[in-house]
Amino acid sequence: MxxxxxxxxxxxxxxxxxxxxxxxxxxxxxxxxxxxxxxxPVDSATATKAWIEYATPGEMHKMLAKSDGNWSGENTMWMENGGKPMISQSEVTNKMVFDGRYQVSNHKGNFMGMPFEGMSILAYDNSKKKFVSTWIDNMGTGIMNMEGDWNPSTKSIEFKGKMTDPSRPGKDCDVREVFTFVDDNTQKMEMYGPDSKTGKEFKTMEIIFKR
Structure with missing residues (x-):
């Protein structure tokens, strides 16, 4: 049976x-x-024209190139909404690569008494008509990816994307960044993320770059 x-x-x-x-x-x-x-279907002539336009640096790339060089940053961080701000300094070197198509930025500083290093790649995607950005650093093992639109009235890029949330294994969290070109020698980066207690967005970091 x-x-x-x-x-x-x-x-x-x-x-x-x-x-x-x-x-x-x-x-x-x-x-x-x-x-x-x-x-x-796309004919070869149309495809070739589109690819050339996609690969050719334009005005947005020229704007990025103006930021090449060495910058000093004053960093303010908040671990929680309404928390005590932590102040530190950093140094950044920006350099356009691949004939002006991408900007690589190398960051060095300290975080809570520990040496900090980070690297970003910033570009303007001609096809998407958006800025795209990646970020890696020695405080993690993941990659943060963001996309953003240029706002000519505020001279800023508002990025939105996701990053790994180590406190919730296997999960990502939403992040937002506003990068403002204040003038030729001053830039401001504002980062927003979820509060660990409520999940609501709050300002986690602000960096004023000067050269």
Whole structure:
């Protein structure tokens, strides 16, 4: 009797798995078919023109290039909303690379008595018409990615993105950054993130850069 039940259960599992494969294959076929229907062919001349426009640095890249050089930063950080501010200093070197397409920034300073190093890559994506940014540092092992729009009236870029939240393993949290070009020798970076107790956004950092 036990052998009969085992055989019946095995048959049921195999049948279910096979049925699942069939359904999955059908869904995949539908997806492939839908993709093919949505795909619009592009002739080589149009594709070449679009790629050249995408790869050619423009006015936004020239604006970034004006920030090349060495900067000193006065950093103010808050660990929680309404908390006591922590003040520190940092040094930043900006350099355009790949013939003016990207700006690499290397940051050095200290955080709570520990040496701090960070690096960002900033670019203006001609196709998306947006600024894109990545950030890494020696205080973590992840990469923060953000995208932002240029606001000509405030001379600022408002970035939005996600970063790893170590306090919630496997989870990300929303972050926002406002980078303002105050004048040729002054810039301000304001970072916002969730309060660890409430999850509500608050200002976590402000850096005034001068050269």
């Amino acid at each position: 036990r052998n009969l039940l085992f055989t019946a259960c095995t048959f049921f599992l195999l049948f279910s798995c096979d049925k699942g494969k069939t359904v999955a294959k059908t869904d995949s076929d539908k997806t492939d078919s839908l993709t093919n229907e949505e795909w619009k």
